[in-house]
Amino acid sequence: MRHIPMILRQVRRSHLQAGLFVLCVALSLATLTAFSGFARSVSRALLEDARTLHAADIIIRSHDPISAPLVQAVDRLADQGRIVKANVHEFYSVVRAPDEKASVLSRLKVVEAGYPFYGQVTLKSGRPFKQVLSPGACIVEQTLLDRIGLKVGDRLKIGYTTLTVDDVVTAEPDRPLDLFAFGPRVFIHSSDLDALGLMTTGSRIHRLVLLKVMDPLQVDAIAAGLKQASPFDGESVDTYLTSGSVVKRFLDNFLFFLKLVGLFILIVSGLGIQSTLTALFNEKQRTIAVMKTVGASGRFINTHFMLMVLLLGTAGTGVGILAGAAVQGGLAWMLGPLLPEGLGLTIAWTGVVEAVMLGFTVVALFSFLPLYRLKEMRPVVIFNRLPSVGIARWPYFLSALLVLLFFLALVLWHMRDILFGFYFVGAVVALILAAALLAQLALWTMKRLPVRHLALRQAIRGLFRRGNATRAIMITLTVSLAVIFGNHLIEKNLNATFVQSFPADAPNAFFLDIQPDQTEAFSAAIGHPVQFYPIVRARITGVNDQAIDRRREGQKRRDNLSRVFNLTYRQGLLDDETLIDGDTLFRSDWTEPQVSVMDSIVEMREMKIGDRISFKIQGVPLTARISSIRTRDSRSLSPFFYFVFPEEIMKQAPHTLFAALTVSPGQMGPLQTSIVSRFPNISVIDMSQTIGILARLMARLSRIVRVFSLFSIAAGLLILVSAVFATRAERVVESVYYKILGAGRRFVFTVFALENILIGLLSSGLALALAQAGAYWVCTLRFDIGYRPFFPISLTMVGLTVLLTVTVGMAASRSIMAKKPVAYLREQQNE
Template identity: 35%
Template structure:
């Protein structure tokens, strides 16, 4: 106990001997924990809410969904269970409609017709603070603030939906089964379910989603009720979901969001690990004489290890706690910044689970990157008091084994965490491969630089500087390359997506999509839209089987990107202007008598479809099998309408269908078209693609801003690694500066050598970062978005030069105080 107290008493003296390095070590631990803790605090807060409010996300215990009116079998089973008192039900019907106000502008709204009982869980919040049942009566309409603003109406005004007229009475603030503001295509309006038939909008061929909400009388009866309802549903048309299912759009969006945020957090954690190692190497270089002296006076390696461990613990524990608090504040900031992308009402309270995870992961990660330099520090021999130059001692075998075992465990943990977030392990493997390739390239460049024949005094000084004891040029180049690459990749991705989605919207590209046109209305609609409008027939269908093998719709919907579990729109329009044949000589084959279908190539990323395969579709209860005769490919970056499945008219023409029209219009002409169509055809919906792109662009900018902040944190982590290397070589740098001054070097010579030294490492880092940015951005744009990639060499080159300038100025500025040490100061035993 007395020995331990003595060790604790010496900790302040250790702080006094190396305050700058101790603060650098603190900053590295703090930064890694703050980034990781911020993401985990946000994720766990959202996860707690999703678990606590799981039922409210479908407003019931379970629901039946269908794109058509419910079958007789399903309704008979529901009636039987309801009459027995085992369940309660409520109907919800959702569809898009054109709202026509007496005054104001016609606009698209998302209509939600609800019956008595909705919602069974959660609450629809209204501006008047009244209950939904009290306000929503037949003839009354409740709208979101966005809908009121777009339509230019106020409470008390009249609004027409289809053939029915409504009075706007209140404003909806939130609804339980639409937890994320960004989830909808159009602003929401509520009407009473008894008004649905009066609108005349739920007709054959219209895009309507029917939901039957089911609340259980007894929770223990859930399995039996689910089995009874599942047996009665029409296969391929009706679907039963419970509150535990992960098919909810909000849950899928949250999985995707936190998958990328976790990946960023893990990346920053790894970069900070290099900083932790570098700062400990610097600490070892500054304290090795003191450690050697302790051993000379009789201290055992165990006593030295305990002493240094207590000193490091005095830094790590406060850094972990400060990082956790900073992470909590970061989660609050991210929650506020991404309010539209997160569930409403997200609460950030104290979480013991988050604190424990932060301490375990942060502490374990710090220990992992500290173990090798700590082992070398403890192994410092007493003879180092008399020696100068690099310590040739190595870390113990046990320390090396533990380190590499910890690295393997780190990647396993990262893969597990990303998989829990609904992602793939592939990015972890890519990240590992990229780190290995970057490290190999950095080692090769550094070796090439140090072995290159020196030309002139400055060159020789710089080559020797890269070999100083404690210098870690490879680790510095790798960390700065990754950090710079992340920043440059984000710039490049933003530029490409902006160019392809926003800046490159050609004048003749259709921006108005007119849907749900009945065949009998085509001539009249065509007269209003004009001759430039393009018409496409549409038949709604689901894929039931491929080569007679049934499609698992539930498993398909869990896939990222597109899938075969959703509803598709079939057409017989033929190949589009922006499509080319990828496989097959012609779109269809004249010598085949059976039904034929042409597919878009991108759907094969989800399911391995080939020419010759047979696809079975379910069209309003009727099955049809077609053979794949060709594969089409869209032109990269095209914003024109497209259909995944294209059939012949003689195979599909007799199926119930609607028409879809596309045209280009804006300004006053667009307002007139929308008004005329809404007044004459109440069933028709008009979607403004430019408005959708603008709204999604706003969300993309928010996400880009968040990723930009993370990339700057990563860049900061790289800077800390750089500072660690400079701190480790400060003493030798000062000694070299004194020797150079003695032999006649002036300030200019020292400054030039300092700039050249940092410039070489910075050039290697920025060059590798340039390659990382091109590869990463190209992968995301091509594979993630399926778009053409422009490398933007000029833009990225300018940003790289700017990054190099920042690195050189910062590195030279930090290193200059030790480089500027004068001989007189060295004699007095101090440096500037």
Template identity: 45%
Template sequence: MIHWRFLLGELRHGGAQAMTFVLCVALSIATLTALNSFKADVHRSLLSDAQALHGGDIIVHSHYPISPPLLQAIESIRQKAGGEWIRTYEFYSVVRPVKGEESLFVSIMAVAPQYPLYGTVELTSGRDFSQVLGRGQVVAAPEVLTRLGLELGDRLQVGSAQLSVVDTVVRDPSRPVSLFALGPRIFVSTLDLEELGLLGVGSRSQYEVLLKLDRPDQAAEIADQLRDVATAGQERVETATTARSQVKRFFDNLLFFLSFISIFTLLLSGIGMQTSLSALLRRKQATIAIGKALGVTRRFLFTHYLGITLFLGLIGSIVGVVAGVVIKWCFPLLFGFIIPPGTALGLTPGPLVEGMLVGLFVVLVFSALPLYRADLIRPIALLRHEQVTLAGRRLPVLLSLVILLFLSLLVVRQLEDVKIGLYFTAGSLAFISLIVIIVTFSLKGVRRLPIRPLALRQAQRSLFRPGNATRSIIVTLTAALAALLAIFLLQFNLVATFITSYPEDAPNLFCLDIQRDQQQSFFSVVGEEVTLFPVIRGRLVSINGEPIDYERENQRRSDTLAREFNLTYRDSLLDDEIIVRGSGLFGERRRDSTMVAVSVLDTIAEIGELKLGDRLEFVVQGVALTAEVTSIRARTKSRLYPFFYFVFAEEVLAAAPQTFFAALHLPRGDIDDTVERIVTALPNVSTINVADSAERLGQLVGRLARVITFFSLFSIIAGCLILVGSVLATRLERLRDCALYKIVGGHGRLVLSITVWENLFLGLCSSLIAVVIGSGVAWSLCWIYFDIAFRMHWLGAAATIAVAGVAVMMVGLFSSLAIIREKPMAFLVRQAE
């Protein structure tokens, strides 16, 4: 039976400890609730508009003209199942005003009058898209007119044709956000394709057939039929619900990464719950001991303190869910540059209920150890001032395993990937274990330091007072600061490498789709004979006879074996290449082998787990090609320089239809003039101003870094709550120390300086270790994953140390003010009572 007066009395006197506990619970689920609710809104918006996003119920995609058998199958199905289909063509090129010298790299989409089959291309004029776009006309993104200084009615040079700009696009359902594209989009009519002259042999074009069915529920069945006809490894058939657009992949990856940070915050908040609840129960130690001495049963006390914990947890869960909703409503300020227009941010009950349940379960899991410790308090502890120890007991180990299992399940649920979830759990444990080891040895060293000044010496001893959570505080703050610093350093190095500190000899203008018979003309236009790299597009279809699992590969969040590769041929290494396995490009092929030789880049070899002698089967423009891995290459420069995953001997691919790629390094002031000459003489050649693209990339990286930093700050707040909880947990010891200092003649400034030095040490120690670990993590990512040189940002590291040290000192000092101001007589009177 619950004794309500006792329960309410304990809640009323919980004070700051109860408030800290509630804040930790709220913090643990606030970001998770906000993210899950936002994720549901985005997915619901994208999935509900999936047909408009992809353009049809069934999408056939290829980098080559759609094969006649597949077109015949599509028409046959249309006649049987009902519906309609259209063809679209998308490619990149440089356009310029007929009267003007400016030029712009754009995405060109050639469509039929029926486009789009789903959704509506909204125009500035409000007219119907199908009635506006016709032969000799262009509908462009507003950015095209702005950057080229055009007005409606002006003529635009697109390839070999001159087209009139007749309207601008307000919203394109197939491109809800344009931040992922290399250039703005313009629409042209398929009637102008031949006159444009941009679909040459081997050009980088995307051919699609969009099929709209009278019965969309038949899409999966019909897609399976079309896959049987499609050219394997060249033509991809998907439905609107299974196709993954670039927008979907971006949001999946971004929310996936933010989920990491939210789970990390939950873990730190859980530690804060344990610390603050321990402080609350430690304050009730006398009440528990007296109650047991007077005959109160352990069950009564455990039930009531469990009730207090659950009640506070319920309040914290409600606050956390409300805070999550508030955070979510701030997302347009954070994500406004990437949220697709029309995405409704609503209050769906699913994520909110899930947040409440997760919050209560988090409370149960992380409160188990403090409640168990309180249950072990004996009446004699009141007289002996004993500290309850859990050493040698099995239940705490079992509870720790339960916590680990809960976190693993939560991670898997949040990331929606069992393998990655388990890897993340293991990685987090390894990361925190490393910090714990470093902190443990650091504290042992600090404890042995011979310190003479009285304030510093007493601050040193205060760090190791019984019940003080010094190690937990430093571990938590270190983990949060290390994550923030690693993100900052990674952003700094990416921007420094690709934008602000562009390598002097790195190319800054890429020229694509140069035809075989245009080589001399291209040399004449650019004024020199630059290196031309042959490009033949092909797909990898099997490894050692095992077909590539395209569905699984498309789920990868990094590079994938399912995409179409740019193959090339040559007989020597590039200047920035070395052989890491094998001797020479093609020197290890078996004499009795009937297969051709291929050299593989180490990055793709790691993805496919390739080794020397492996048999790879490619489909190159419909022709099967089997090759044997004879060498594995690595690169010594960053990815700003040209590279190819697969390199063949010249005699293997020289006769294949191909285009050529050139990477030029020009003075920044000469890039626009060179592009103008190339567009005028060779309109089919696409040029990419890498310097301009790098600037836009830098803006995107900066915005994303701010989003990530916003979520990482919650981890810092969790660390501060642990610090507050530690101060509250050791309140009695701190009161006693302050009283004794003052009784023996110590003045208030001495007590204040001891408190300042103690908390300053916590902040400095945490930030110093965080700088070491965060720098190591950023260096590893730069070296292993991004393949770029690492540069230390010493000002950022110094700012981390200084800001963290001062911030932790201020939080600790503010939490201790009431203790510092306590009069010795008041403390002695309470002790006498």
């Protein structure tokens, strides 16, 4: 306890450095605490509201008609009174105004009585959903009425029938993410399903059977029995706890990425903790010298300053947790449009406990080296202003190793993926090492430049001032800015490739679910010959007689073999396709079924020519031998398929056709209305709208990432301010000497401004070089798109960084420049 009063006095005297240390600790925890707490809160909320989010206890899903054995098992349970069921059919279709002058692609949801079993479908009128939805009527979203020019009570053409709009829906419990959904919602009574005429062979229909279990304790047992009754892989039987919603899948993936950002900010802020603490101890050199001179032992000094670090670290952890809670609220606000309405998010106390433990670990790790260096502060060296004796190298290596192991453990804890954890840590370490090497090279070069301009020469000398943290500042800012610049450059290239540079002759209208007997009439309606692409939906059951483990495949974060694939048949390559293995698409010397695969499939699982792939097509098994491997120009917007069969193998399988056409923007609406009025079963996808939706999604997510990446820049700026304060004595001496020798305040300002300009210019320039290299690699090798460096935008980012650095640095140096020589000399005389 005897240390506490002395610590408090020292903190008050060095309140600026102490405050910077607290801010660095808080910064290191705020984002990761927010991301981790938000993820836990979302998971808990989704778990608590799982029944509502799925509207049932058990959910059966299939893109094909539910198998007879499973239907019989469900009917038996219903006859026994153990469950209540409701069939739901979801699909896209174009709906039209009665006069056929306007149409819009919509999401149809055909439901039976009983839906939803949990939660409420909220209507604008406030009436009960189950009473409003009746045969011959429909309930729609307001956007549909606005776009098509109708109102409640008007008639609406859907498929081959006409229904009356009875109300407007404002919320539904199992609503998908609007950001990924094309078209407004339309609810239809199940008795009108046949009248729609849209349940044709091969149509893209999502079938659900929702079950309410009368005895909640039997949910798992009934679900297990239904799984055994299902003979097909294409059917899934899940409970409300095991079924992953679209919302949860999106949030899991996005929060996974945000956690990466949080971990990166944590390591960068840790460098700030180490730098500010070193600066704080440098400021306390005279205090330490006096304490040692009057007999204080090394143990006493270490204990004293460890308690100081613990006190400041505790304050920083508390501030970080509070800031993390605020950031968590901001994150919930920014992601508001993507969250289910009414989802209750509360503070996850397990996340708070984890944050407290994390805070003390971070402080301990990054305080190790500055605390160790305390014993090297010898009174004779300090009082006589002699050069400091360098400490042994092993503490540096030990500190770096501990930080690396801690960072790796943290990545594995949050990511639960060992291989990815090593990749990510390796990438961050490589980025930091590259920044450190480039910063060292830049400073080495700068120190040896023959500069004649006096102010610039003094500014360069200031970069190497005793106690200055120029290298740490540059490394931190370079790493942080490289991530932000790289993210922005990648976003601009994606936007330029897929949004702004949409080729004029590229297909922008896709017509889906065309039946084989409609091809001639469809071509006649278009007015010219049309190329049709057959679609056969199937699942892969095995490769080379090895069954596909769907659970393991589904856990992969990239595309995998567990999903439903679209197969096709034709005899030749498309214009944008080339063979990378094999002489021809199909071999004439093989008599067994053959299939050509896209190179993307080989990336999902290693395959080669001659391997056998087993498919199940609507319950019918088919095994084919790989005859060739294709690739395509990913910049092309033409249709493509992963699997291509010979026509004689697949033509008899149940299938639909689709066509891709280039339509001028002014003709898109009239053409859509004309086609759907003649062929109500055909859906039209306007790719220009799809591109717009993806562009808005990319912009929203990029803004969120940029906001949180700014935290890492804040860490670099805190180090900059800390360095100014830590070298305050040397800067004051320089300023006084300049003035004594006849320099005016303008010269002093110019020297300090040039010093900050050099730091900002070097850091942002190195960051831009790393960002350009990284963005080029991602765009050309990972996304396979052309790369543009965007030099005007890049120079703007560098300019803004320099301006920010100069502003912060000069603000921190204001009191130093204001010091008058006479006042300083009087202070020295008094000492």
